[in-house]
Amino acid sequence: MKSIFKFAILFIGLICSSPLYSKADPIDKKGLKQKRSTKHLVHRMKGWKYVVSTQEKQPLFFTKKYSKNGRLAYRTIYQVYDANNKPISLITAVHNKARKTVEVSVKDLQIERFPIVNIESITYDVPFTGRFGSIGKVGAIGKGKSKTEAPSQLTLRFLNKRFDYVKVINIADAHEDTDKNLQVFILDE
Numbered sequence: 001m002k003s004i005f006k007f008a009i010l011f012i013g014l015i016c017s018s019p020l021y022s023k024a025d026p027i028d029k030k031g032l033k034q035k036r037s038t039k040h041l042v043h044r045m046k047g048w049k050y051v052v053s054t055q056e057k058q059p060l061f062f063t064k065k066y067s068k069n070g071r072l073a074y075r076t077i078y079q080v081y082d083a084n085n086k087p088i089s090l091i092t093a094v095h096n097k098a099r100k101t102v103e104v105s106v107k108d109l110q111i112e113r114f115p116i117v118n119i120e121s122i123t124y125d126v127p128f129t130g131r132f133g134s135i136g137k138v139g140a141i142g143k144g145k146s147k148t149e150a151p152s153q154l155t156l157r158f159l160n161k162r163f164d165y166v167k168v169i170n171i172a173d174a175h176e177d178t179d180k181n182l183q184v185f186i187l188d189e
Contacts, residue, residue, distance in 0.1 A: 030129065044081065045187075050151055050170075050181040059083050062187055066165050072097040074164045080150070080185060087162065089173065095166045100124050102156055102166055106173050106185075117174045120154040127163035132153050151184045 044061040051058065061081045068074055078091040090107040106118040122133060136153025155169040169188045 004099060025130075038064070047080070047188070048186040049173075050184040050186055052184065057186070060088075060185070061085065062185075064187075069094075074166070076165050076168065078082065078168060080187075089185065091168055091171060091187070092180065093166050093168050097137055097164065100127075104154060104168060104171055105169060108173065120171060121152065127158060129158060129161060129167060131157050151186055153184075 006069050016180045022166040028071050044063055047060050047062050049060050050056075060083065062104045063079045065077050066075065067077070074097070076093040076095075078089075078093075079087060080089040080091060082088050089109060091104065092107070093102060093104045101121060103119065103121045105116055105120075107115045108113065108117045111117070124132060125133040126127060134153045151170040154171050157167045157169055159165045159167055167186075167187075170184050170186045171182045173185060
């Protein structure tokens, strides 16, 4: 009888300490922990923020999604997070196939008034699968003696040979003529 009682206590103790069974959350009305659905998990990709004044790269994360507005307008939206998973910027690239233009805007989520900090536009003649964009002052920094790897002001690439959605490889977070300390988001995963 004592061995059965010891076995029962040991068995109950194992069940209660198992990760499959846990004590009910007193705040939860059902008394059970809810399983999270993997359907709504978003894959975050790793990128970098290049600080022009110090020439250093800092890690960041981003998500991207695609949408179509109208017949010939294709939108790519990047949500950018810092290393602590705090949203810092929203980058939107709109490709108008009829006009052969791509406009990329950077919205700083930490600024309440006038959050759009940069808008870059590119026009092309014939679409191709290579990189295209604008070197600007950011890309021109360090191309001489120092041989740094400073990214361009804006670099894009089409996702496929249908030439509809664009991929933003990098973009400056402020226009090159502003007094803000220039930083460039590098989103080439």
